[in-house]
Structure formats: structure tokens, C-alpha cells
Amino acid sequence: MSDELEAHLDRAFLALADPTRRAIVARLSRGEATVNELAEPFEMSKQAVSKHIQVLELAGLVTRTRDAQRRPVHLDAVALERLTEWIDRYRLIHERQFRSLDRLLAGHDTDRPRADHDTREEEK
Template structure:
């Protein structure tokens, strides 16, 4: 799944909040209702709902209907796409460091 710049912006902005990161961590263990997500936080249900809306808008979670319940679900494909985007830059940086290490080794050997 390719991620465009707007989606990256929304996802990283959403993950910039510790409450939303904790919600993502909770959802990584399985679906949860708004009440279940709100439980560990000393904030209003309204605030929890706003956090959920931000996560939904970023594509990080979705909601389904199960009778009266509306559980939230993690969208792992989006997290995988973010991880892939980060890994591309990490791998390129590692390649540059390896090239720099090789140059430094060559310089050091020439000094001997």
C-alpha cells in the first residue's frame, strides 16, 4: 500500500499525541469500544471521541457496527505502509554510513 504525502501528514500528526499512541497500542491487542479506549484516561468521552475521529481521518483505525456496539479496529496495512516509508529512509541512511565508514577506513589505512 503506497502512502501519499497527505496521508503521511495525517498519520504522523495523529501519532504525535500520547493518548492516540496509547489507543493504537491498545487496539494492537484487538478491537475495543469507545468506553474501553477511554478507560485508562482521565479525559471526557467527548475528548476520546475526538481522538478516535483523528485516528479514523488518518486511516489508522476504522469502526464497525456490532449490534449496539461500534468497536474500533486497527488498520495494520496503514501502519505497515508507514513503517515501509520509514524503512526506506533508514536503509538509505545506513548505506551512506557504510560508504562513509569505507572511506574512513581507506583514509586510515593510507595514513599508516
């Protein structure tokens, strides 16, 4: 993995470690919003929300555009997709390992005599 990609992942996961920023990302997944709109559900100043947005922006997870007087914030779906791809790579590795373990354990269950069968044979 390149140093640049690793630095991007570090910034993105660090940004998403904060519950307020995760809530902002969740809200932006439904569509663009202004800082005022993003600040509504939080009991913090608009300046504090702006700082959270700035962290998300530096992590490459959101962008801001200018629309006349509005400066809407947009979720960068491509950046989230890169994070998902990185997570999926490791999830798939572990799923394959668990499936192999399941097959191995299932094979051992059929090789082993059943305890209830042995008990009934002994009782006869």
C-alpha cells in the same frame, strides 16, 4: 509522490504526533476495543477519547464496525504498514550512506601509521 499519498502521510503523522493517540494505537495493536475500553487509562472524558479516535479514523489509521450494540475500533494494519514503508525507504538510504562512510573511515585507519608504533620506533 502523489498529492493524495502525501496528504495521507500528513494526516497520519499529524494524528500520531499526539501521545494519547499513539497510546490508543498501541492499545489497538493488541486487538479491537470499544471507546469505553480505550478511555479507561486516560483521565479524560469519553467524548475526548472519541475525538481522538475520530482524528485517527480521518487519518485512515483506525476503523469502526458495528457488532450489535458494540462499536469496536480496529487498527488498520495496512495503513501503518504504508507509514513503515515510507520511513524504511529513508532509513535504508541513510544506512547505506553510513555503511559507505564506515568503509571509507576503516580504509583510512589502515593507511595511517599507528601513533604508538611510531613512538616506540623513536624511543629506540
